[in-house]
Amino acid sequence: MTMSRTIEITLIAAWAITFAFAGVWVYVSGHPFPLPGLQKLAEADSMGRMLQVAAVVLAAIWLAVRSWHTRARLLVFSGMAVALFLMGFLLIGVPFGLAFGCFAGIARGRAYKT
Secondary structure, three states, X not given: OOOOHHHHHHHHHHHHHHHHHHHHHHHHOOOOOOOHHHHHHHOOOHHHHHHHHHHHHHHHHHHXXXXXXXXXXXXXXXXXXXXXXXXXXXXXXXHHHHXXXXXXXXXXXXXXXX
């Protein structure tokens, strides 16, 4: 069963926007980030925070632009996303892992459609 394009784009945008908000939260507000799972990210040092945000946002942009996709590229992206999914859960943070788990599922689904 595959997801519709609307659901895929909504999930991709939701992850990118959420991580972008968490990344700039420290500059906008003095309060803790409202989503408990991303509070650790919002409070991380500047370099670590921006690397995580950049990884999620850039992956989301690539996944959103369908003209860049071929079956081979989607399979490579899916493999890299699975690796980042595992790293996210083990080393970086659960939300990072969940974002890339979602991206891997979308990429794999698209790869087998083409």
